Amino acid sequence: MGKVARLITGLCMALIFSPASLAQDKSEAGFAEYLTSLRQEAAASGFSPSLLDDAFAGISFRPTVVKSDKNQPERKITLDDYLATRVPDWKVKQAVEKMNEHQALLKEIGAKYGVQPRFIVALWGNESNFGRIQGSFDVLSALSSLAYEGRREALFKKQFMAALTILAEGHIALADFKGSWAGAMGQSQFMPTSFLTYAVDYDQDGKKDIWGTPADVFASIAHFLSSEGWQGDHTWGRQVKVRQNDALNQAGLSKNHYQSLDAWQQLGVRRYNGSALPNVDINASLIMPDGPDGRIYLVYNNFHTLMKWNRSSYFGVSVGYLSDRIKRGY
Numbered sequence: 001m002g003k004v005a006r007l008i009t010g011l012c013m014a015l016i017f018s019p020a021s022l023a024q025d026k027s028e029a030g031f032a033e034y035l036t037s038l039r040q041e042a043a044a045s046g047f048s049p050s051l052l053d054d055a056f057a058g059i060s061f062r063p064t065v066v067k068s069d070k071n072q073p074e075r076k077i078t079l080d081d082y083l084a085t086r087v088p089d090w091k092v093k094q095a096v097e098k099m100n101e102h103q104a105l106l107k108e109i110g111a112k113y114g115v116q117p118r119f120i121v122a123l124w125g126n127e128s129n130f131g132r133i134q135g136s137f138d139v140l141s142a143l144s145s146l147a148y149e150g151r152r153e154a155l156f157k158k159q160f161m162a163a164l165t166i167l168a169e170g171h172i173a174l175a176d177f178k179g180s181w182a183g184a185m186g187q188s189q190f191m192p193t194s195f196l197t198y199a200v201d202y203d204q205d206g207k208k209d210i211w212g213t214p215a216d217v218f219a220s221i222a223h224f225l226s227s228e229g230w231q232g233d234h235t236w237g238r239q240v241k242v243r244q245n246d247a248l249n250q251a252g253l254s255k256n257h258y259q260s261l262d263a264w265q266q267l268g269v270r271r272y273n274g275s276a277l278p279n280v281d282i283n284a285s286l287i288m289p290d291g292p293d294g295r296i297y298l299v300y301n302n303f304h305t306l307m308k309w310n311r312s313s314y315f316g317v318s319v320g321y322l323s324d325r326i327k328r329g330y
């Protein structure tokens with residue numbers, strides 16, 4: 001088969017089998033019908049008619065949300081580029097300023113949950129630029145549009161119902177119920193189900209306000225981490241150098257292989273500056289997000305907690321990296 005013929009066959013196959021091409025048929029009229037059934041389900045699970053009247057009155061189909069969901073980029077950039085984008089110098093500088101600004105509160109909350117404040121601030125900065133970029137999409141419209149689109153209906157319907165619960169509990173006014181196009185909300189960018197599990201009303205005003213109350217934001221982030229196994233007496237990991245390929249061959253390439261720092265030391269793994277690994281009794285695994293030629297890290301249990309926040313190893317490394325730079329003061 002010639003090259004062009006192969007290309008055309010490939011395109012036809014893509015058109016026939018791509019769920020995305022089917023989803024383009026979804027219409028606004030269909031969305032109205034979908035909302036009717038969604039409302040019936042919500043009523044059946046006990047939400048009051050008055051809450052549903054208010055909530056559904058403001059919902060509209062958001063094709064841009066669906067478009068954003070379909071156009072998520074494949075990972076093409078390197079970790080170096082990712083870190084430069086996600087953790088620019090200005091963000092480090094602001095993180096240090098925010099640490100100072102909220103010092104007493106962060107210290108108190110960090111002690112309560114067993115989480116070092118620099119990790120709370122690093123997640124806060126990474127998720128929303130310290131609260132400045134929270135997303136301006138109507139949460140209910142975004143989630144119902146994504147559910148209607150259909151590829152991940154069950155997931156987004158569950159988030160939609162959780163969002164209704166947040167409204168019913170009175171944590172946020174309907175007019176202020178905003179988030180990212182994917183439904184991630186507030187300064188911690190929690191999805192609604194995460195909100196219900198982890199959000200905290202730290203200042204005890206009756207509202208878990210992750211949109212506007214720093215105490216609630218910090219405590220919610222810390223509560224997530226402590227609930228997911230954070231160890232406040234340990235850090236997240238460190239960038240290393242590997243002196244012999246043996247280390248990579250024997251252990252690094254087998255995923256999630258945990259062993260002591262001493263064992264890694266024996267295999268020729270060193271701190272990035274070339275000196276010996278710390279003499280600490282802790283297990284670590286070796287990760288190479290860009291393969292053996294890219295940055296290599298030894299990561300501890302806390303890194304895996306960060307991966308529960310976001311499954312991207314790039315994300316986990318960027319949070320750890322920002323926290324390290326906060327610790328160094330820039």
Ligand SMILES: [Ca+2]
Nearest residue numbers: 201205207209
């Ligand atoms: Ca509160």
